[in-house]
Amino acid sequence: MGRRLLCVVLCVFSLTAVSTEVAVATPRQDAYYEVWCQLGDADPILVKVVDANAIQEEKDPGGKDTATDQYNVHNPQGWVCWEVGPISPSPDRV
Numbered sequence: 001m002g003r004r005l006l007c008v009v010l011c012v013f014s015l016t017a018v019s020t021e022v023a024v025a026t027p028r029q030d031a032y033y034e035v036w037c038q039l040g041d042a043d044p045i046l047v048k049v050v051d052a053n054a055i056q057e058e059k060d061p062g063g064k065d066t067a068t069d070q071y072n073v074h075n076p077q078g079w080v081c082w083e084v085g086p087i088s089p090s091p092d093r094v
Contacts, residue, residue, distance in 0.1 A: 037082075
């Protein structure tokens with residue numbers, strides 16, 4: 001069981017690193033939110049970038065913000081995640 005869990009954790013971290021590099025390297029032309037997560041006292045990491053329309057704060061239950069809240073309640077590893085944004089694209093990227 002311990003080896004299987006270690007394998008899953010390593011796979012998630014490797015996929016997160018690759019997807020984060022791609023997300024940061026790909027300039028967005030629309031408003032977006034960044035989803036950051038932190039485990040304990042470790043440095044926060046950027047885990048995904050989502051379209052601003054995916055965050056539906058006016059809707060309860062809503063979109064990605066509700067999913068992030070549910071993740072925080074139910075994840076057994078102790079990760080805490082939050083959204084940052086909306087972030088508008090910089091003028092030089094448009």
